[in-house]
Amino acid sequence: xxxxxxxxxxxxxxxxxxxxxxxxxxxxxxxxxxxxxxxxxxxxxxxxxxxxxxxxxxxxxxxxxxxxxxxxxxxxxxxxxxxxxxxxxxxxxxxxxxxxxxxxxxxxxxxxxxxxxxxxxxxxxxxxxxxxxxxxxxxxxxxxxxxxxxxxxxxxxxxxxxxxxxxxxxxxxxxxxxxxxxxxxxxxxxxxxxxxxxxxxxxxxxxxxxxxxxxxxxxxxxxxxxxxxxxxxxxxxxxxxxxxxxxxxxxxxxxxxxxxxxxxxxxxxxxxxxxxxxxxxxxxxxxxxxxxxxxxxxxxxxxxxxxxxxxxxxxxxxxxxxxxxxxxxxxxxxxxxxxxxxxxxxxxxxxxxxxxxxxxxxxxxxxxxxxxxxxxxxxxxxxxxxxxxxxxxxxxxxxxxxxxxxxxxxxxxxxxxxxxxxxxxxxxxxxxxxxxxxxxxxxxxxxxxxxxxxxxxxxxxxxxxxxxxxxxxxxxxxxxxxxxxxxxxxxxxxxxxxxxxxxxxxxxxxxxxxxxxxxxxxxxxxxxxxxxxxxxxxxxxxxxxxxxxxxxxxxxxxxxxxxxxxxxxxxxxxxxxxxxxxxxxxxxxxxxxxxxxxxxxxxxxxxxxxxxxxxxxxxxxxxxxxxxxxxxxxxxxxxxxxxxxxxxxxxxxxxxxxxxxxxxxxxxxxxxxxxxxxxxxxx
Numbered sequence: 001x002x003x004x005x006x007x008x009x010x011x012x013x014x015x016x017x018x019x020x021x022x023x024x025x026x027x028x029x030x031x032x033x034x035x036x037x038x039x040x041x042x043x044x045x046x047x048x049x050x051x052x053x054x055x056x057x058x059x060x061x062x063x064x065x066x067x068x069x070x071x072x073x074x075x076x077x078x079x080x081x082x083x084x085x086x087x088x089x090x091x092x093x094x095x096x097x098x099x100x101x102x103x104x105x106x107x108x109x110x111x112x113x114x115x116x117x118x119x120x121x122x123x124x125x126x127x128x129x130x131x132x133x134x135x136x137x138x139x140x141x142x143x144x145x146x147x148x149x150x151x152x153x154x155x156x157x158x159x160x161x162x163x164x165x166x167x168x169x170x171x172x173x174x175x176x177x178x179x180x181x182x183x184x185x186x187x188x189x190x191x192x193x194x195x196x197x198x199x200x201x202x203x204x205x206x207x208x209x210x211x212x213x214x215x216x217x218x219x220x221x222x223x224x225x226x227x228x229x230x231x232x233x234x235x236x237x238x239x240x241x242x243x244x245x246x247x248x249x250x251x252x253x254x255x256x257x258x259x260x261x262x263x264x265x266x267x268x269x270x271x272x273x274x275x276x277x278x279x280x281x282x283x284x285x286x287x288x289x290x291x292x293x294x295x296x297x298x299x300x301x302x303x304x305x306x307x308x309x310x311x312x313x314x315x316x317x318x319x320x321x322x323x324x325x326x327x328x329x330x331x332x333x334x335x336x337x338x339x340x341x342x343x344x345x346x347x348x349x350x351x352x353x354x355x356x357x358x359x360x361x362x363x364x365x366x367x368x369x370x371x372x373x374x375x376x377x378x379x380x381x382x383x384x385x386x387x388x389x390x391x392x393x394x395x396x397x398x399x400x401x402x403x404x405x406x407x408x409x410x411x412x413x414x415x416x417x418x419x420x421x422x423x424x425x426x427x428x429x430x431x432x433x434x435x436x437x438x439x440x441x442x443x444x445x446x447x448x449x450x451x452x453x454x455x456x457x458x459x460x461x462x463x464x465x466x467x468x469x470x471x472x473x474x475x476x477x478x479x480x481x482x483x484x485x486x487x488x489x490x491x492x493x494x495x496x497x498x499x500x501x502x503x504x505x506x507x508x509x510x511x512x513x514x515x516x517x518x519x520x521x522x523x524x525x526x527x528x529x530x531x532x533x534x535x536x537x538x539x540x541x542x543x544x545x546x547x548x549x550x551x552x553x554x555x556x557x558x559x560x561x562x563x564x565x566x567x568x569x570x571x572x573x574x575x576x577x578x579x580x581x582x583x584x585x586x587x588x589x590x591x592x593x594x595x596x597x598x599x600x601x602x603x604x605x606x607x608x609x610x611x612x613x614x615x616x617x618x619x620x621x622x623x624x625x626x627x628x629x630x631x632x633x634x635x636x637x638x639x640x641x642x643x644x645x646x647x648x649x650x651x652x653x654x655x656x657x658x659x660x661x662x663x664x665x666x667x668x669x670x671x672x673x674x675x676x677x678x679x680x681x682x683x
Contacts, residue, residue: 022108027099027468029114030106031461032121032536034098039124042091046084054083061435066622067658073620077437078496085443085495088453089488092460099461103468122535125458128450129539133161135446155314155448155504156546164545168538171545175530188297198298199288202305206284209309210277211560213319217269218568229321230272231614233258234599237267238609241417243409243425245631247613247624251326252426253363256412267603279325280318284309286336287512293343294476294519304515310550312508323505327367330360331490334371335482335512342382342478350379350397351404358405365430370489372402377485378478381463433496438620443498452503452510453491455543459484459513462520476519483513511547518544573649577601580677581641590635592628594619594642595677596653610635616642616655625659629666640668640680647676 025033058079065073109117134140136155156164174180232248236259240246248255261275262268287308292301318324337353357375361368376398385391413421432438443449463480471477487509494502521537533541578601585591587606594616595601602609612631613619619628632640643653645660660678664670668680 022110023114024106024108025102025114026106027103027465029118030102030468031095031099031465032118033114034102035095035121035461036124038091038095038098042087042094046087050084050087051080052083053086054079054081056083057086058082058435061431063431063436063621063623065432065436065438065620066625067656070620070656070658072617072654072656073438075437075440077435078440078442081443081495082434082492085492089491092457092484092488095457095461096464099464100468119535125454125539126535128454131446132448132450135444136448140446155500155507156549160546160549160552163549164542167548168541168545172530172533172541175525181526181530187299188295190297194298195292198292198302199285201302202285202288203281205302205306205309206281206288207277208557209284209313209318209555210280210324211557211564212316212555213277213280213321213324214273214560214564215269216564216568217571217574219269219563228614228618229254229326230258230269231597231599233262233272234267234597234603235609235614236416237263238599238603240599240610241413241419243421244413244417244419245610245612247425247428247618249429249618250322251363253359253409254326267600273321276321276325279329283325283329283332284312286332289336290339290479291515293339294473294479294516304518306551307544307547308508308511308515310553311511311514311547313553314507314550315504316553316555317501317504317507320505323508327364327490327493328508330356330363331367331371331486332512334360334368334375335479335486338375338378338482339475339479342378343475345383347393350394351401354398354401355404355408356401358402359408361402362405362409362426365426366493367486367490370486373489374482374485378482381467381481382474382478432621436621437496439497441497441499443495447500447503449494449498449503449506451543452487452506455510455513455517456484456487456491458540459487459517462517466520476516480513480516480520483509483516487513514540514543514547573597574601576675577649577677578604580672580674580679581605581607584641584672584679585639589639590637592632592637592640594640594655596649598641610637615653616659617653619659625662629662632663632666632668638682642678642680644673644676644678649676 058077060077065075067073131140133156137158175184229250232242232246232250232255235246236242236255242248242252242255257279258272258275262271265271284305288301288305291304291308292298295301295304312318312328334353334357337356341350341353353375354372357368357372361372376394379394383390385394410420413419433440459480463477463484466473466477466480487506490509491506494506517540521533521540525531525533525537574597577595577597581591581593581601582605585605585607588608590608590610591602592611593599593602593607593609594611594613596615598611598614599609610631612627613624619625631637640663642660643649643655645655645657648654655678663680667683669683670678671681672679
């Protein structure tokens with residue numbers, strides 16, 4: 001394997017012969033030297049400029065969370081946090097500019113001075129990692145703001161970290177043996193047979209991990225988020241249209257293919273979860289395909305892929321359908337299209353990449369937008385426009401593709417609803433989470449999020465060093481830029497509600513960047529016969545070893561099959577709700593059902609449910625309550641069904657007393673109640 005320099009490459013150390021004479025710094029050494037002053041400058045900017053920038057970005061809203069005393073409507077705006085994070089996202093650009101500006105006139109320093117400055121930069125990163133890990137384990141900064149009874153999750157426990165250290169030590173010692181290196185080189189050789197086998201193994205691995213996401217109707221009754229997302233698919237089957245008359249929190253467009261699958265293969269939880277699992281498997285295989293292109297070896301790609309999948313599923317976050325495939329699925333598809341375009345040096349049909357990216361961004365804004373911006377950055381790194389025509393061609397592809405995505409979504413919406421989508425509906429939940437601070441939590445002073453952030457910055461910094469060195473492997477450089485840019489923009493998902501569960505959900509983006517950094521470190525160490533690893537290289541490889549240890553989270557196939565096939569009683573909640581609504585309605589009647597799985601129940605009974613929201617606890621603002629009442633009056637709804645206040649149905653169904661009172665004041669009266677279900681009838 002060829003040697004490369006970058007984040008942890010060989011060029012950051014002094015020459016083998018230290019003659020004591022001044023010499024020009026290499027690009028990698030420059031990166032470490034400018035890191036400390038850039039970090040100081042950006043921390044000062046974040047502290048001083050973050051508050052005014054945040055108040056500029058997050059404007060006060062005329063809307064408000066409501067009812068103010070309801071737990072489901074808690075939160076307060078955090079503009080300062082968003083402003084500071086926006087500056088943190090810009091920090092890698094400042095670092096990149098400093099590196100490139102200094103490279104043009106590289107200063108000459110004595111080797112001893114260079115070693116000291118490089119060590120200072122690496123020590124800063126080590127200090128950040130140590131503080132983050134200790135804080136995440138509660139060893140320091142124990143007086144951080146309360147987390148609203150959120151349990152602290154030990155993301156990488158002491159045992160896992162110790163195992164990672166032992167694994168890394170053993171690997172470094174073993175790879176100093178020529179026989180081991182020769183054996184690994186033999187495994188790395190690519191053949192058509194190994195390529196086919198590698199792809200098959202990747203598919204099997206992805207399928208095994210996604211078995212845990214498959215469930216049945218008898219198993220799903222108390223799965224809250226599952227009931228939210230599946231209800232969205234049934235809303236489409238029931239005639240509602242996302243971005244028009246039905247407001248979806250998670251994937252805005254995913255309900256279309258899932259509704260199609262339900263209509264074709266059966267309206268069951270098994271069909272729904274199988275559909276999502278297939279989408280997630282395809283997304284994971286796309287990542288494997290990226291790794292294979294980068295390392296040019298199917299078996300080496302599997303060595304990166306398995307730890308990536310394992311780290312993506314720490315504490316089984318792949319079971320969260322709002323993340324897999326709704327957020328990550330489309331993003332990794334865009335990453336694969338970008339890598340394929342760069343690797344093939346294709347110039348034609350560039351708009352197709354951004355057509356897909358635009359659709360992905362409409363479906364899940366933070367992750368989709370991150371993927372689109374990351375792809376632009378990666379293409380610019382791979383082939384910087386050398387002329388005005390080249391720049392215009394790239395701009396045409398970007399704008400044309402995104403406009404094509406808007407046109408495609410508009411056409412589907414027009415065919416389904418007879419009207420165009422409303423941009424205001426696309427941004428509704430971003431305003432509720434951002435401007436109103438729904439369920440907001442402050443970012444802790446220190447935790448594992450600092451390690452995740454540092455990894456994204458390292459990926460971009462490594463790519464910049466490789467650009468300065470004119471490194472041959474353009475694909476690796478570009479995908480490093482992609483991974484860092486995507487991770488930083490998608491990280492806004494964690495900024496608003498900075499709880500450990502959302503941090504766990506960011507580990508997939510972190511593992512993707514970490515795997516690419518590992519390729520850089522392995523190639524650099526291989527060029528030095530696996531001797532004298534630098535501090536930075538050890539940090540990267542230790543992180544990768546921790547990802548390897550995450551394989552312990554693998555869902556064992558036999559246990560998953562036992563879970564899926566075990567005997568369970570018929571769902572009680574759905575039967576009760578169907579019975580109650582069936583007795584109180586007639587087929588074809590137009591109603592509003594605000595119960596868990598309300599759209600599924602209405603669809604089964606042949607009712608026309610026109611609720612703009614799936615649950616009462618998705619109605620958390622004054623404007624949303626007004627829209628619900630306006631919909632009821634406009635559609636001349638005679639019956640509204642919702643949970644009785646004080647009752648929680650199927651894990652997620654709750655109604656605030658103030659919501660009931662608002663409906664009663666708008667012209668409805670309570671006419672029937674049974675098993676926690678409440679019927680309101682127009683006066």
